[in-house]
Amino acid sequence: MSAGEIKNKGEVLFGLPPFVPEAPRLLILGSMPSEASLEAGFYYAHPRNRFFKILGDYAGQSAQSVSERQALLCRLRIALFDVIASCRRQGSLDSAIRDPVPNDIALFLKEHPGVKAVITNGGLSKKLFLKYNKVQGIKIFHLPSTSPANAGWPLKRLESEYFKALDETLA
Numbered sequence: 001m002s003a004g005e006i007k008n009k010g011e012v013l014f015g016l017p018p019f020v021p022e023a024p025r026l027l028i029l030g031s032m033p034s035e036a037s038l039e040a041g042f043y044y045a046h047p048r049n050r051f052f053k054i055l056g057d058y059a060g061q062s063a064q065s066v067s068e069r070q071a072l073l074c075r076l077r078i079a080l081f082d083v084i085a086s087c088r089r090q091g092s093l094d095s096a097i098r099d100p101v102p103n104d105i106a107l108f109l110k111e112h113p114g115v116k117a118v119i120t121n122g123g124l125s126k127k128l129f130l131k132y133n134k135v136q137g138i139k140i141f142h143l144p145s146t147s148p149a150n151a152g153w154p155l156k157r158l159e160s161e162y163f164k165a166l167d168e169t170l171a
Contacts, residue, residue, distance in 0.1 A: 012099075013089055015082045016043060018108065019070065024079035026169045027115045029105065031124040032084040034092035034147075042066045043080045046092070048148035050155055051121070054162050076170060079115065081108060083128040093149060094124040102132040109135055117169040119143055119162075122150070141165040 016033050019042070030043065037045040044051035045066075055072055056063040063072040073080065081103060088098040109115055118138060120126040122145030129140075143161050144153045 011088075012086050013038065014086045015084055015103070016041065018079060018081040019043060019073060020079045020112065021074040021077055023077055023114050024112055025077040025114055026117050026119065026166075027079045027081060027105075027108070027112070028119045028121055029125050029129060030080070030082045030121045031094050031128065032082055032087055032089065032097060032100070036092070040066065042069070044069075044146070046148065049146055050148075050158060051146040053155065054146060054159050057159060058163055058166055076166075077114075079108075079112065081105070083120070083125050083132065094122065094145075094147075097124065100128060102128060105129065105133045106135055109138065117141065117165070119165055119169075121146055139169065141169075 013032070016037065033043060034046050034049070036047070037043055039045070052063045052069050052072070055076070059072055059076060061072060063069045083102055083105065084097065084100045085103045087100040089096045116138060117140070118129070118135070119141045120129050121143060126142040143165060144150055144158060146158060
């Protein structure tokens, strides 16, 4: 069933499994994958989402295909996941999310003790992470969304914020 069929029927959407490289040091959390990401089967697949542009610029390498993106994440030892396991949503906007069911991020962190920091990507990710997770002994960075819907944050400004968190975590 395609994301369009799911959207039209108002059925529950389920997120993607976590992407976990060997020995991850950083976990980046979104809210819920976009329709484009669900259809592609991988995170941040919308062509105007700036997430992989930011990571690629940080690492000095392009990451266009899913395999290039996965290789970049592995090189940097960055895991990806979402705070929402399932929800109802029409379209891809966070504001359209209804009935969110959270992922167990505390359990994820327990299973991956090498993760020393978490970045929440966007306001809803931050809000739900704080609501459902009580984690200690780990750095938390709440950063603006890389989504094209967050047009008020130009790429250079986003990169400035993300690069600071990445430097502090990955250096």
